[in-house]
Amino acid sequence: MAQLEHLTTPVDTVARRMRALGAVLPERDGVGVFNRVYLAVTEEVGRHLRTGEFTDPRAAATLDVRFAERYLAAVDAAAAGHRPPACWRPLFQLRHHPGVRPLQFALAGINAHIGHDLALAVVDTCRALDCRPVDLEDDFDRVGDLLASLEERVREELMPGPDLLQIADPLTHLLGSWSLERARDATWTAARALWALRDCGEVAEEFADRLDAAVGFAGRMLLTPLAD
Template sequence: MAQSQQLTGTVDAVVLRMRALDADLPERDGVAVFNRVYLAVTEEVARRLAVGHFSDPAAAVTLDVRFAQRYLAVAEEEHRPACWRPLFQFRRHPGVRPLQFALAGINAHIGHDLALAVVDACRALGCEPADLEDEFERVGDLLVSLEERIREDLMPGPDLLQVADPLTHLLGSWSLERARDATWSAARALWALRGLPELAEEFGRRLDAAVGLTGRMLLTPLPYRPGGLRARV
């Protein structure tokens, strides 16, 4: 088997776990909404690996799989970092819209898990964060492009997008690109602190708490709108 096939197969194993979660979760469950978004992202990573999109496929797979494993551990276990707790607490709240669930999950995974995954990948590969920057940016660009699709698929109709609508305010309060930039800085800081475990642990706890606070804001229950929203990605 060629190396590219082996690498794609590694990502495919992650895809299978996400598909199993999708089959088990109720369609309108908040975690299910995020899981479908992340499944679409991971399937696209596998497709791009197969066509040679990444300059260092082995590094891209290591980063992608370490990244995904952190989410899967959260989804399949009950002990969860602070950044994920709001999504799991509000996953069935009738006042939270599907787009809010999707963005809250992306916020937790990008804002917290990705920084730790960069450190995990550097340790596994014996490299520095700078050596993974190209793969980090390529995955980030994919997420940004898919965010546009997510907003289109989960956004309410134009008649609901008035300036005074609370959802409009929430959507303007968070940016994936800004979150990605902050994550890269956090990953570099965590790597620089690897020789100071107590300080690194404190930094990680504070990062977790700050991302969790943002997630709680994104999940603010909003007034019910008749007609419902699409919940599939």
């Protein structure tokens, strides 16, 4: 729809940045694995915006871009030799580990981005649009549904085949302990709490820091090396 073009342009801009990253990151690089997954999500959001499938296209586009910018900021921080947020550190630290499987890299990135970045992106969007989290709930759920369908596809595509059962057995056990659905529900609660605390200064900052650290801890567990 032509009237939605001004909304999809910023989404296309972050997608181009992800494509550029994908062109230079090695295929086995853990950040590159996640980047391919996230690019697919961003492109799908763009398609849904063009076909008018979001309740509030402006809010959905703003949320998607603010969300993506947090991942890209972590990439920039790591590239500049700075420490990215705690939620992203395990992925950047273990991105070349030979004992970590591609599926682990993908889900660790999803964990960092959903568990931490999405909650802060909801608050960013509410500030930008002068609205409340409840006003974004329908489109938050639509984006979450896209992520859930993609997670299922990623698990199918990246899970080792039957000839690698010695890897698949511990991998299935490890990754079965993490659920995108549970992470999504926790993120929505965290976003509402952060919004309620938005004028509480140090309390809000401490809450965000604790969320960052907790998500980073989960990411480190997801990246447990399973083979040398």
